[in-house]
Amino acid sequence: MSQPLQVENVRLVDRLSSKKAALGTLYLTATHVIFVENAPDTRKETWILHSQISTIEKQATTATGCPLLIRCKNFQLLQLIIPQERDCHDVYISLIRLARPVKYEELYCFSFNPKLDKEEREQGWMLIDLSEEYKRMGLPNNYWQLSDVNRDYRVCDSYPTELYVPKSATAHIIVGSSKFRSRRRFPALSYYYKDNHASICRSSQPLSGFSARCLEDEQMLQAIRKANPGSDFIYVVDTRPKLNAMANRAAGKGYENEDNYSNIKFQFIGIENIHVMRSSLQKMLEVCELQSPSMSDFLWGLENSGWLRHIKAIMDAGIFIAKAVSEEGASVLVHCSDGWDRTAQVCSVASLLLDPHYRTLKGFMVLIEKDWISFGHKFNHRYGNLDGDPKEISPVIDQFIECVWQLMEQFPCAFEFNERFLIHIQHHVYSCQFGNFLCNSQKERQELKIQERTYSLWAHLWKNRADYMNPLFRADHSQTRGTLRLPTTPCNFMYKFWSGMYNRFEKGLQPRQSVTDYLMAVKEETQQLEEELEALEERLKKIQKVQLNHTKVKSKPSEPSKHSGFSTSDNSTANTPQDYSGNMKSFPSRSPSQGDEDSALILTQDNLKSSDPDLSANSDQESGVEDLSCRSPSGGECAPSEDSGKDRDSDEAVFLTA
């Protein structure tokens, strides 16, 4: 791949109106597919990372050329028409190879260089610290301790080395229990609820078969129960459908027998397996891809895909656990089969419901670091980073991310971050641009020396956090503090189709304006005005002081200087409310003295656009500030601002591609 492949006169088809196609040049580099439009005024570029490519389909040649369909893991769909069959074949063959690397070293993160020095990179990796997180939970304490039983991954190679276990669980018990669990994933702490000592623990299924028992495993569960003095039982939640769990017994696996374990309450909460989820997503994406679906095609297709039903199942399990912990004060042990897919989903949803910290920007990174990365969610297999078994691929973390979005829709003030944050995380799970999500376990990442050779996504997101803030976030809102309470009774309207994710590259299907961006702009503006007010007040004070001195010196009031001093302040106070009420109509009508702040505002807008070149392509919305400036709600009635002519079609005519 030393020489980039280049094909001219390629057409990029607009999926919504097949008549519109952009003519341009297609480039294949070592890391990206790049399409550059010929149109001289825009030269619009579309960049696709090879790691984002999910499938490549060569369709039958037509009179106009040879169509090539590229489906991406971030739900982008690219339809290219290449004039020559031979070129199309070359592109196809190259892409197949490029999209399916066989070695980690081929992935983008090993060549990606954000121009940070070594120290900055190291600091980036230190941003999220799990030992800090366990401290925040209130650990270690009288009931829980850090165990070194898994030092050097001696007990379980898919677990982290640092784990919290009940104090009464000896190394003997842990090792014994691990031998009775699939892939030796013994029960360990995921979340500790310090208000009432209840905890969420996670493991894999027990190797119980039809009748097998393990004393140490029974003791392990007993120890978890004892670590919570407030409750005399623990819940054991098996997140598989009962039928699946029973089938596992035939293979010597299965689930806990209530008779063998003292004081457990066993509960099935059926979430389907990765294969069902994979095909469900497939069905839903087929609906998303329909050219011009009728209302019935869309709604029936969406329902038949079962996707929202699966989302609900995950949410229900999370809600059950959060309630058990916060309301019943009972600890919960969660498992599925291996305890790295459904268990990760459910534990993290429950933690998110229970703890407002996980609803902040940093807290959410910690949550993913804890329940997904450290506990050995198989990122490489699930998201097909390296060429592998297609049956291992499944949208497990995508579903978790959607659960968070569904919660954000229900509790718009409870999350510090916005939808864009979720979308960017989803993008980077697949992009392989950062090292965080590489490999299948902590152990593998350590062997690859990921932290020395790649950069951390969390530092990148944190640096650009201004883009990810939810302007509606209210940390002190009564519903934001503490547990998010969701109704357990059935409800028709709760789970919605997330077009912001699955159709996010279909500009025509997205809302044309973003409330979040507007609010963010208003918030920024308000802050600046407040700062300005403060500065002016300070100046006023100074002037008054000077004047006072002046008066003292002269020992006689000096009328003109006093007057001018006050007139400055008068102007400023008179200006502020006027600007304020005019905010909605004409933003930039501000005093020239603010030049500096103005450019600062523009800078942040720039950041917003450039922080993620791969992602910016999907945003067709006008940037908040710019658009507010040309909004004149009462038509010709209010005084038009200088640039009221801009964005005419977006504001004057509300078009629909219904």
Add this chain to the structure above:
Amino acid sequence: MPLQRFHYRNLLLGEHDVPLTCIEQIVTVNDHKRKQKVLGPNQKLKFNPTELIIYCKDFRIVRFRFDESGPESAKKVCLAIAHYSQPTDLQLLFAFEYVGKKYHNSATKINGIPSGGGSGAVGGSNQKTPFFETYSDWDREIKRTGASGWRVCSINEGYMISTCLPEYFVVPSSLADQDLKIFSHSFVGRRMPLWCWSHSNGSALVRMALIKDVLQQRKIDQRICNAITKSHPQRSDVYKSDLDKTLPNIQEIQAAFVKLKQLCVNEPFEETEEKWLSSLENTRWLEYVRAFLKHSAELVYILESRHLSVVLQEEEGRDLSCIVASLVQVMLDPHFRTITGFQSLIQKEWVMAGYQFLDRCNHLKRSEKESPLFLLFLDATWQLLEQYPAAFEFSETYLAVLYDSTRISLFGTFLFNSPHQRVKQSTKKSAKRDYFSRVLW
């Protein structure tokens, strides 16, 4: 509904208040005898009810238990509610009885200018909502849109030509009053072409009823179209859109609405949750909302990009036309996305254009004419609001309040079938109050 949101309360009503006009159906139940009866206006009740269930038009179900009340008085209450909630005469509606001091300010309002009103508080604009009851309101609208070649016509002063048209409306300048008078006989309900709005490129939006006179049809149609062409600065052609042929009819819309209500209100969630999307699809409500939006968007394209004037044709020109004419204007003119503008649009294309609020809202419970076209329009506007959240001065709540207002009957705005009926009813001797005093805006 999201669990965390910014709640607005309808300030006109308490949480458990149900206006009589908002009652859809009254069901009385007796647990012991296992009996249940839907109560009509002049019916008898043979058992003492233990429970009263009121199904409301605003999608609520209110249930009252009579476990601790006297059986006779419970029965009395039920019969009284049944009786008063289903009046037979317009004059019996609550609005005619109600005297709200707050709203009693007739002197200024008779001239079509409300004092105070709900408008204008936002954005510091103190504009009044024009009612389009006067010559000058229409004249101002012509000037606002920059329409040349159009004039205000006053041949219907005193409702001399038609009782379902406003007294003043706008017609092509080249059509003389005398001709219009003659043509008017050929139109259903004498509803001749009404100008709605003009694009800045000169293309006009016009609505009219069908020409029933078959012999004259071609000729009159030709004359009208020529006149509209003449009023276009570029002399562009006229694009005719037959709404009866392209859009669902009012019965279909009503049927969809009944199903939607059934789904949202009446059925237990346990049964609908799994099949929610397909059940929703089954009502066809969303499909219809989409059909109206899609058709309006096509007309927007014709007006704006093809520079053609558009004529909306419909049997009587006072049902589907109201929705389409309004949506096209909301899409094209930012003025109509302000509160004042939106209200003036409703005045212009619904109230004054003779949308039959009385029949379509079914205030008098003669169900065969009921159809929720106004709600469909509000729903379509809400869909636009979802797409362009920053383009509208008002919120979702405002739209909901407008819908509630059709059910409260405190105001005269959404109570009548035509402006003429409003005038007639409020000057009747039996009418105790002057209705102009209570407009919603």
